[in-house]
Amino acid sequence: xxxxxxxxxxxxxxxxxxxxxxxxxxxxxxxxxxxxxxxxxxxxxxxxxxxxxxxxxxxxxxxxxxxxxxxxxxxxxxxxxxxxxxxxxxxxxxxxxxxxxxxxxxxxxxxxxxxxxxxxxxxxxxxxxxxxxxxxxxxxxxxxxxxxxxxxxxxxxxxxxxxxxxxxxxxxxxxxxxxxxxxxxxxxxxxxxxxxxxxxxxxxxxxxxxxxxxxxxxxxxxxxxxxxxxxxxxxxxxxxxxxxxxxxxxxxxxxxxxxxxxxxxxxxxxxxxxxxxxxxxxxxxxxxxxxxxxxxxxxxxxxxxxxxxxxxxxxxxxxxxxxxxxxxxxxxxxxxxxxxxxxxxxxxxxxxxxxxxxxxxxxxxxxxxxxxxxxxxxxxxxxxxxxxxxxxxxxxxxxxxxxxxxxxxxxxxxxxxxxxxxxxxxxxxxxxxxxxxxxxxxxxxxxxxxxxxxxxxxxxxxxxxxxxxxxxxxxxxxxxxxxxxxxxxxxxxxxxxxxxxxxxxxxxxxxxxxxxxxxxxxxxxxxxxxxxxxxxxxxxxxxxxxxxxxxxxxxxxxxxxxxxxxxxxxxxxxxxxxxxxxxxxxxx
Numbered sequence: 246x247x248x249x250x251x252x253x254x255x256x257x258x259x260x261x262x263x264x265x266x267x268x269x270x271x272x273x274x275x276x277x278x279x280x281x282x283x284x285x286x287x288x289x290x291x292x293x294x295x296x297x298x299x300x301x302x303x304x305x306x307x308x309x310x311x312x313x314x315x316x317x318x319x320x321x322x323x324x325x326x327x328x329x330x331x332x333x334x335x336x337x338x339x340x341x342x343x344x345x346x347x348x349x350x351x352x353x354x355x356x357x358x359x360x361x362x363x364x365x366x367x368x369x370x371x372x373x374x375x376x377x378x379x380x381x382x383x384x385x386x387x388x389x390x391x392x393x394x395x396x397x398x399x400x401x402x403x404x405x406x407x408x409x410x411x412x413x414x415x416x417x418x419x420x421x422x423x424x425x426x427x428x429x430x431x432x433x434x435x436x437x438x439x440x441x442x443x444x445x446x447x448x449x450x451x452x453x454x455x456x457x458x459x460x461x462x463x464x465x466x467x468x469x470x471x472x473x474x475x476x477x478x479x480x481x482x483x484x485x486x487x488x489x490x491x492x493x494x495x496x497x498x499x500x501x502x503x504x505x506x507x508x509x510x511x512x513x514x515x516x517x518x519x520x521x522x523x524x525x526x527x528x529x530x531x532x533x534x535x536x537x538x539x540x541x542x543x544x545x546x547x548x549x550x551x552x553x554x555x556x557x558x559x560x561x562x563x564x565x566x567x568x569x570x571x572x573x574x575x576x577x578x579x580x581x582x583x584x585x586x587x588x589x590x591x592x593x594x595x596x597x598x599x600x601x602x603x604x605x606x607x608x609x610x611x612x613x614x615x616x617x618x619x620x621x622x623x624x625x626x627x628x629x630x631x632x633x634x635x636x637x638x639x640x641x642x643x644x645x646x647x648x649x650x651x652x653x654x655x656x657x658x659x660x661x662x663x664x665x666x667x668x669x670x671x672x673x674x675x676x677x678x679x680x681x682x683x684x685x686x687x688x689x690x691x692x693x694x695x696x697x698x699x700x701x702x703x704x705x706x707x708x709x710x711x712x713x714x715x716x717x718x719x720x721x722x723x724x725x726x727x728x729x730x731x732x733x734x735x736x737x738x739x740x741x742x743x744x745x746x747x748x749x750x751x752x753x754x755x756x757x758x759x760x761x762x763x764x765x766x767x768x769x770x771x772x773x774x775x776x777x778x779x780x781x782x783x784x785x786x787x788x789x790x791x792x793x794x795x796x797x798x799x800x801x802x803x804x805x806x807x808x809x810x811x812x813x814x815x816x817x818x819x820x821x822x823x824x825x826x827x828x829x830x831x832x833x
Contacts, residue, residue, distance in 0.1 A: 250603035254561060257519070257607065259552065261526050268527065269534025269546070275426050276399040276539055278418070282426070292425055300419070306412030309778025312400060313771050315416040316393060320767070323386055328356035330382040331374075340375035341450040347373060354762075359383050361766035362390035363649055364492070364499030364618055364741040365758060367750035371481035371502050376448055383499060384488045388432075391495030391528075392423035394650025397770055398532060399423075401654050404777035405678045406540045408785045413777045427528070428495060435490035435524055443513035446486040451479050462740035485510055487740035493524035496648040498618025498741040506608070506621040507597050518600050518621060522608055525617045529646040532653045540678055543615050545797035552804045556645050560634050561610040567631035568592050568606045573831055595626025606631070613638040617647030618741025625720075625728070625746040629828035631808055632744070633820060636731055638829035639738045641812045642697060647738060654773050656808075658693050660795070661686060661776070663807040667793055678797060679785035686779055689772040696768045698815035700737035700761045705730050705819065719746045723830065727823035732758060734816075737765035 274282050282289070296303045307315065331347035334340060341522035347355070351368055358365040359382070360610075368374070373385065396419035404413055440446050459476045482680030485501045489511055492498060502508040512518055530550060537546025596605040605622040612619050613635035624635055636643055646653040667680050668675030675682040708729045718725035728747040735742055736758040743749070748757065794800060 246562060246569050248602065249364065250565045250569070250606070253603050253607060254558070254565075257522060258558075261523055261530055264523065264527055265530035266534055268531035270538065271527075272427065272531050272535035273538035275422050276402060276419075276535055278414075278422075285426070288425060292421060295421060296417075297772060298356075301415075301417045303415065303418050305415055305450060307415050308411060309400075309413050309774045309781075312413055312416045312778075313774045316396070316770065317767060319416070319420070320390075323360045323389060324356045327359055327382040327386060330378055331355060333364070334378045337375065337377050339377035339380075341448070342375075344373065344375050347378075350752040350755040351750060354759040355383075357495070357759040357763050358498060358741065359386040360390055361739055361762045362394060362495070362497060362616070362651070362691070363736060363762045363766070364497045364740040365736055365743070365762065366499055366503075366741070367755055367758075369503035370500055371451075371483070376483055376798060379501060380484055381432045384491060387491040387495050387497040388424050388428050389420065389489070391428055391491070391497065391649040392420045394648055394654075395423040395427070395528075395532070396420050396484030396650070397773060398536075398650040398654040398657075401773055401777045401780075402536050402539045404779075404781035405657075405680060406785075407781045409783065410781045413774070413781050428491065431494050431527075432487070432490040435494060436486045438520065439486040439489055439517060442517040443509070444486040444489055444517065445510045446484050447481040447482055448484065451481050453477050453479055458724065463746070481510075484605075489521075490524070492619060493521050493617065494528060494649075496525060496529065496615050496617040496652075498612065498620075500619065506619045507623075509599075512621055515600060515604065518604055518608065521619070522611045525611050525615045525619070526646050528649045529615055529652045532650065536653060536657075542678075542796065545678065548796045548801050548804070549653070549660070552801045552808070553645050553647075553652075553656065555801070556641070556805055557614050557638075558806065559612065560614070560638055560645070561607060564606040564610050564627075564631050564634045565603065567628040567716075568602050569633070570628070572628065585730045588628050592626075592628055592631070597621060599600060609635055612636065612742055613740060614643075614645040614647070616643040616651060616738065616740050618735065619744050623745055624731070624742060625744040629724075629727075629824045629831055632727065632731075633824035633828075635742065636727070636734055636820065636824065637813060637816075638828065639734045639740050640701070640816045642694065642810055643738045643740060644808060644812070651739065651769075655693075655769070658690055658773065658776070659808050659811070660804055661690050661809060662694065663793065663800070663804045664793060665690075666807065667803060671789060671793075673793075676786060676792060677786070680780045680783050681786070686776050689776045689779075693776075694771045694811060695774040697737045697765050700765055702815065702819060704733040704757055704761050706736070708733070708754075711753070713751070714757075716747035717751060719748065723823055724829040727827065730819055730823050733761055736761040739766050781824075 331352040335346045396416055399419050400413040455477055459474050461474050464471050464473055483501060488501050504513055506512040533546045533550035537543035572592045591602045608621045642655050644652055646652050661677055661682055664675040664677045665687055697797055728744040731744040732747055
């Protein structure tokens with residue numbers, strides 16, 4: 246790895262910390278339900294007005310079951326809305342290209358994907374979705390799915406902070422406040438910044454422009470080859486900056502364009518690339534500080550953030566090392582892929598020359614660690630071990646920063662597991678933040694941890710033994726297996742990125758991946774809320790000489806060990822069949 250890449254990583258983490266600290270203090274106020282945050286009284290009045298219009302009693306507390314039912318119903322209605330709008334977009338306004346209605350299986354997959362904060366895309370955005378669908382259906386769910394994740398983690402944090410309560414908050418209030426106070430203002434600021442960098446924001450029809458250098462190509466029909474010349478190119482337009490902002494801040498990842506953040510209209514400069522990476526991690530990191538403040542011990546937030554950061558740095562260094570070595574096959578052909586100072590040698594296949602290997606590798610680690618799914622390079626072109634890192638970061642359970650809200654509540658589930666294991670080792674009833682961890686919590690914890698490995702491994706197994714599944718593989722062998730494993734890992738862990746060598750826009754994959762996405766989201770959320778309800782009802786015990794500290798280096802190491810062992814061991818055989826074998830074949 247190069248000095249340039251290491252400096253980039255260090256600066257990224259330093260700026261992230263500087264921004265996350267004050268945002269964490271603000272998020273704590275939002276999560277605690279401060280009636281009117283200082284200076285934002287006008288926004289509080291708007292919030293109360295929204296409750297009156299919707300007929301919601303903002304002061305009405307919910308038990309965990311009522312909270313979970315409201316959450317599921319809300320997201321089901323969102324799924325139906327997004328599905329329906331895609332099916333009739335051809336007859337609706339803001340469709341200057343006259344794009345057709347989306348097919349039933351693709352609409353089904355996309356609706357579930359965007360509602361579940363996954364944003365898996367088996368389609369090309371600029372060729373499939375009208376402006377109305379992009380804004381009203383997809384962008385709205387970018388906000389609401391992110392707000393749902395924040396609501397769930399607020400409910401869990403309140404459970405730890407409470408002293409014997411029967412409620413965990415109000416879902417409608419939490420979603421409203423997360424959207425109104427956090428996601429909308431940050432998205433507005435980031436949208437303006439991105440437009441200043443060159444990200445487009447318009448409702449124009451697509452532009453047909455003349456090529457400076459016409460391109461000749463051959464077309465073969467019925468055994469006859471004909472030489473044709475392309476003298477023009479179609480350049481897509483659209484309201485991109487507004488969707489790009491919430492795509493990053495909400496760890497959504499669905500790109501307006503098929504090329505996603507590698508497209509110059511989505512990510513035009515090195516500065517926009519850096520800021521987009523910061524936006525992906527900003528709220529997940531800030532929520533760690535909010536957690537510490539709400540439970541009354543900021544050291545708890547630092548411990549969780551420290552565990553996340555250590556694993557992230559180690560995994561990023563592996564990507565740097567893997568991608569900054571020459572590809573043996575291309576080296577044997579005498580191809581020198583990267584010689585400039587920006588690229589600093591190594592594997593430039595599938596990467597943007599605007600960003601180079603360092604920024605592309607860091608982006609790959611950030612987006613898969615944070616359950617975002619936005620990409621600025623082709624993950625399918627990563628070296629085998631470089632591609633294994635995004636796989637592993639997803640298979641950890643998307644808890645290394647993770648999605649907005651989902652990353653922290655996932656890490657807290659692992660923290661519960663860690664104190665339970667520690668309690669077994671010392672023969673003491675485990676406690677976390679003064680709450681006893683008993684049989685019920687461990688049952689729910691086991692469900693939350695095991696759901697995604699079951700979905701990933703079962704889905705991959707069905708795909709590789711099914712003709713419908715193997716038909717989508719473009720690269721047979723170990724790499725093709727990795728593509729399928731990556732797709733189900735991305736879906737079940739609500740990431741949304743893809744290796745991109747798999748033809749997944751088929752009824753088989755649209756249906757299978759949608760099932761993995763739905764249960765990967767809500768079959769984890771419901772046990773988390775059940776744990777929150779159970780913990781909220783318990784007395785918070787005072788710290789005594791026998792209490793295990795959960796804010797020091799020892800606990801950080803224990804937490805990392807549990808995440809690595811429990812989260813990844815399920816996948817070791819599958820990883821051996823994919824990237825490990827491919828690496829050995831490439832370098833034998």
